[in-house]
Amino acid sequence: MRAGNTSPDPSYYTAMAATFGFRVTATDGAARRGEMTTAHGTVQTPAFMPVGTQGTVKAVLPRDLVDLGTEIILSNTYHLYLRPGDRLVARHGGLHRFIGWERPILTDSGGYQAFSLSARRTIDERGICFRSHLDGSEHLLTPEKATDIQANLGSDIAMALDECLAYPATRDEAAASMERTLRWEKRCREQFARLGDQPGALATAPTISNPGQAQFGIVQGGTHMDIRVASAQATVGLGFEAYAIGGLSVGESPETMYEVVGATAPHLPADRPRYLMGTGTPVDLVESVARGIDLFDCVMPTRNARNGQLFTSEGRLNIKNARHADDPAPPDPRCVCYTCQHFSRAYLRHLFMAGEITAATLNTLHNLNFYLDSMRRIREAIAFGSFDQLRQEYRRIFARRSVDS
Amino acid sequence: MRAGNTSPDPSYYTAMAATFGFRVTATDGAARRGEMTTAHGTVQTPAFMPVGTQGTVKAVLPRDLVDLGTEIILSNTYHLYLRPGDRLVARHGGLHRFIGWERPILTDSGGYQAFSLSARRTIDERGICFRSHLDGSEHLLTPEKATDIQANLGSDIAMALDECLAYPATRDEAAASMERTLRWEKRCREQFARLGDQPGALATAPTISNPGQAQFGIVQGGTHMDIRVASAQATVGLGFEAYAIGGLSVGESPETMYEVVGATAPHLPADRPRYLMGTGTPVDLVESVARGIDLFDCVMPTRNARNGQLFTSEGRLNIKNARHADDPAPPDPRCVCYTCQHFSRAYLRHLFMAGEITAATLNTLHNLNFYLDSMRRIREAIAFGSFDQLRQEYRRIFARRSVDS
Numbered sequence: 001m002r003a004g005n006t007s008p009d010p011s012y013y014t015a016m017a018a019t020f021g022f023r024v025t026a027t028d029g030a031a032r033r034g035e036m037t038t039a040h041g042t043v044q045t046p047a048f049m050p051v052g053t054q055g056t057v058k059a060v061l062p063r064d065l066v067d068l069g070t071e072i073i074l075s076n077t078y079h080l081y082l083r084p085g086d087r088l089v090a091r092h093g094g095l096h097r098f099i100g101w102e103r104p105i106l107t108d109s110g111g112y113q114a115f116s117l118s119a120r121r122t123i124d125e126r127g128i129c130f131r132s133h134l135d136g137s138e139h140l141l142t143p144e145k146a147t148d149i150q151a152n153l154g155s156d157i158a159m160a161l162d163e164c165l166a167y168p169a170t171r172d173e174a175a176a177s178m179e180r181t182l183r184w185e186k187r188c189r190e191q192f193a194r195l196g197d198q199p200g201a202l203a204t205a206p207t208i209s210n211p212g213q214a215q216f217g218i219v220q221g222g223t224h225m226d227i228r229v230a231s232a233q234a235t236v237g238l239g240f241e242a243y244a245i246g247g248l249s250v251g252e253s254p255e256t257m258y259e260v261v262g263a264t265a266p267h268l269p270a271d272r273p274r275y276l277m278g279t280g281t282p283v284d285l286v287e288s289v290a291r292g293i294d295l296f297d298c299v300m301p302t303r304n305a306r307n308g309q310l311f312t313s314e315g316r317l318n319i320k321n322a323r324h325a326d327d328p329a330p331p332d333p334r335c336v337c338y339t340c341q342h343f344s345r346a347y348l349r350h351l352f353m354a355g356e357i358t359a360a361t362l363n364t365l366h367n368l369n370f371y372l373d374s375m376r377r378i379r380e381a382i383a384f385g386s387f388d389q390l391r392q393e394y395r396r397i398f399a400r401r402s403v404d405s
Numbered sequence: 406m407r408a409g410n411t412s413p414d415p416s417y418y419t420a421m422a423a424t425f426g427f428r429v430t431a432t433d434g435a436a437r438r439g440e441m442t443t444a445h446g447t448v449q450t451p452a453f454m455p456v457g458t459q460g461t462v463k464a465v466l467p468r469d470l471v472d473l474g475t476e477i478i479l480s481n482t483y484h485l486y487l488r489p490g491d492r493l494v495a496r497h498g499g500l501h502r503f504i505g506w507e508r509p510i511l512t513d514s515g516g517y518q519a520f521s522l523s524a525r526r527t528i529d530e531r532g533i534c535f536r537s538h539l540d541g542s543e544h545l546l547t548p549e550k551a552t553d554i555q556a557n558l559g560s561d562i563a564m565a566l567d568e569c570l571a572y573p574a575t576r577d578e579a580a581a582s583m584e585r586t587l588r589w590e591k592r593c594r595e596q597f598a599r600l601g602d603q604p605g606a607l608a609t610a611p612t613i614s615n616p617g618q619a620q621f622g623i624v625q626g627g628t629h630m631d632i633r634v635a636s637a638q639a640t641v642g643l644g645f646e647a648y649a650i651g652g653l654s655v656g657e658s659p660e661t662m663y664e665v666v667g668a669t670a671p672h673l674p675a676d677r678p679r680y681l682m683g684t685g686t687p688v689d690l691v692e693s694v695a696r697g698i699d700l701f702d703c704v705m706p707t708r709n710a711r712n713g714q715l716f717t718s719e720g721r722l723n724i725k726n727a728r729h730a731d732d733p734a735p736p737d738p739r740c741v742c743y744t745c746q747h748f749s750r751a752y753l754r755h756l757f758m759a760g761e762i763t764a765a766t767l768n769t770l771h772n773l774n775f776y777l778d779s780m781r782r783i784r785e786a787i788a789f790g791s792f793d794q795l796r797q798e799y800r801r802i803f804a805r806r807s808v809d810s
Contacts (some may be wrong), residue, residue: 055755059762063743084730084755092733092751100747325489328497338468342505346497350460350489357464357762 020156020214020241022273022294026383030265030292033382036273038104038156039212040096041071045273046289046378048371049074049106049297054083055099058302059360060368062100068337068368069376072104072156074297077149078113082132082139086152090208094154106297107155108277109146109188109218114139115164123163125180143187151195151210158210159244160188162218167251174222178231181220182238189215189238214241216275222247223256225263232267243268244275245293249284258287265292282311282374283398286391289378301371305363308352309402311370316402317345319363323404324349337369338362425561425619425646427678427699431788435670435697438787441678443509443561444617445501446476450678451694451783453776454479454511454702459488460504463707464765465773467505473742473773474781477509477561479702482554483518487537487544491557495613499559511702512560513682514551514593514623519544520569528568530585548592556600556615563615564649565593567623572656579627583636586625587643594620594643619646621680627652628661630668637672648673649680650698654689663692670697687716687779688803691796694783706776710768713757714807716775721807722750724768728809729754742774743767 021037022045034045050057050065053076057065065073075095080086092098095105111128115121118130127142143161150158162181165174195210217240221227235243245264248257261276268274275295276288285296301311308320312332317324319331330340331348339348339362351359374394381390426442427450439450455462455470458481462470470478480500485491497503500510516533520526523535532547548566555563567586570579600615622645626632640648650669653662666681673679680700681693690701706716713725717737722729724736735745736753744753744767756764779799786795 054759054761055752056761056763059766061743061763061766062747079759083759084751088731088751091731092749098749098752100752326493326496338466342467344497344503346489346493347460347503347505354459354484354488356459356461357765358461358466360762361464361466361766 019212022242022271024271028382028385028387029290031289031378031382031387032292032294033379034273034294036294038072038214040102040104040156043071043104044375044379045294046285046375046382047072047295048285048375049295050368050371051076051297051299051302052099052101053299054079055089055095057364057368059306059357059364064365065101065368066103068365069372070103070368072106073101074106074108075099075153075155076113077107077110077146077153077159078117078141080107080153081110081149082134086149090152090154094152096154104156105153106157106275106295107150107153107159109159109161110141110149111146111161112164112278114141125183127161127184143184144191147188147191147195147215148208151192151208151213154210154213156213157241158192158213158215160185160215160217160240162220162246165220165222165247167222167247169222171224171227174220174224174227177222178220178227181218182231182234185217185235185238185240189217189240216240216242216244218244218246218277219264219268220247221260221264223252223260225260228260228264229267232264236267236269242272242275244277244295246277248276249279249298254281254284254287257284258291261288261293262291268292281398282371282394285371285374286378286394289382290387290391301367302364305367306360308359308363310363311367312403313397314403315397315400317404318402319345319348319359320352321349321404331366332370335366335369335373337366339366339369424617427647427676429676433787433790433792434695436694436783436787436792437697437699438784439678439699441699443477443619445507445509445561448476448509449780449784450699451690451780451787452477452700453690453780454700455773455776456481456702456704456707457504457506458704459484460494460500462769462773464711464762464769469770470506470773471508473770474777475508475773477511478506479511479513480504480558480560481518482512482515482551482558482564483522483546485512485558486515486554487539491554495557495559499557501559509561510558511562511680511700512555512558512564514564514566515546515554516551516566517569517683519546530588532566532589548589549596552593552596552600552620553613556597556613556618559615559618561618562646563597563618563620565590565620565622565645567625567651570625570627570652572627572652574627576629576632579625579629579632582627583625583632586623587636587639590622590640590643590645594622594645621645621647621649623649623651623682624669624673625652626669628657628665630665633665633669634672637669641672641674647677647680649682649700651682653681654684654703659686659689659692662689663696666693666698667696673697686803687776687799690776690779691783691799694787695792695796706772707769710772711765713764713768715768716772717808718802719808720802720805722809723807724750724753725757726754726809736771737775740771740774740778742771744771744774 019039026033036043121130146161217235221231273294324345327345381387424444429439431438526535551566622640626636678699729750732750786792
């Protein structure tokens, strides 16, 4: 039995939302199939969360997401805090109601965007001081504030605030940053418990409460395996509902990322979902599932769609490539999505070259279908004990940069 | 009985597509309810055609248009000729198949855009010589070429090439332009007949044929009533399947436009649909229907949607207005469209301010629903003999510039 492969004492979970749960229903090696329950419904895992940064998954509507079988989306706290504001969202009944999405939502902490998008930012023990990328206004994102904002948004899963470590980082930098992240996470957890214990009774935020919300901790430590392990053990000690691996897909090689995931996952509780943040390519998905990851989010399927890059059963395809100009075939002959069932590469290239909004929509529908269908295939393969075959298939398909370059 | 209110001798229609037909099913004053049959199905009239300039109605998908009850769309010959090219479209089975739209399509002649969008253009008896707004390449759009291109596109209804008269125009300018339009229309009709008589057998365009296509003539004459009447009579003499009124909504007042429509429509055959090109506001629709118009197209519902202006049962609404920032009401509380059933003004304003693509989509769905539902109400009111009440309601609602300014 691997170290850390069980939960800490149940007393750690005193603040745990009664509605949150997770159970593993099948395993194949370290890959797990499971079911995560939240206040807004159940999510089959491994699951991919389309990213709805500003309260909408770009270029597609909630009804499209439902049709695609999307069970959970991610939304960005930094963006929604700045515009339209978390208090406005709370006044409108929370994020689900405001954006017309009735299924689960996970919100990040806002830390990564405050670090990467804002005009100027400084980080100290209090938190992240930054200037809005919209109007230059100054804000201080503390662990307590990140927790409050996410309570106002009313997401099903809130993330603790972590410090973003630049890549590459020395061992000392990584260790110091991980320690600060731990201190911030502890404050997040305490604030989370206060909101849960005294709904509506906080002097600092009188109207904030977080019924039904779960909170995930985040493991940091750069690419230093021993720091990752220490971070995992200490974060688990804080007793979150579940745990994420953060600070990857930031410039390191895929192999390094897989190595970090493989070294970290066994130190996270086996009876809790494991979430790899901000990743990744189709190969990243299967390689991470192979190492015990249950949850993913990434802008890749949606952003690449808007840039004309499609994921297909034959590999990546650049729809703007001139060779598609007269091609009557669908993007992916084996795909059953709306786009592939109704439109040719020639038409999609035309829409893209003409700068039409519907190019973004049709490409996004296809790429999201590819990602969500990949997760369905992964779950089925795990249940059938054939996951490794699927993993090898994805490695082979996506070995080439693209099918048309 | 009004002059010209019957069709010319049936022998004029030798080239008429067997599949094209029109019958009036109810009248209320000069307003008519009817049914227009084309090669791709039947259209209830009065009808509004959403504009799909580049082979897509901007920001919405064919399945959305079907859900909205769209029975016919318009597409622009100028744009499709330049990109992706009418021959490419023909190779892909025609426009319907290429763009995934199985219902009727009307194409314009390309003349208006060649005149208004191209970099440099000169007009002489041959046609319109212009430079592409895309790459500066030089093209000559003749009546014959406009007819060939539309045959390649395979639209259900093709439009004859007319000359675009600048507004305002003197009587002499309007008369000369109208005469040239007539000569061009005659050439269009002759080319159309050649394509129909000898499918696939033209030396100049060996692969072009137009089975099932109908061709409409266009009445010109600016705001000079006698020239309009002369144009109508002479155009009808050319024996098109039906007739349009062109050259309006170009700067004249609404009252002047209604006057021209009212003076022209009676000179067009009562047993043929009458199409008012490029118009208009909701009030334009009811005022023109009141004068015997059956078909409309306009970019207003789609373009205004992308600019944040919504048409509602209470009038125009600018969703970007700050007063909507915290408003939980739908854009139109009486509307049953997807947008109004699921989203608040506050959310739609947020999406618009955030520059999200879904703002364009949701606003377009709403505005198209407003226009298409308006046409349904118009048709019902004509059948019930209550059209004038509906007309007055629209005049009252849209008397104000907007509900929120």
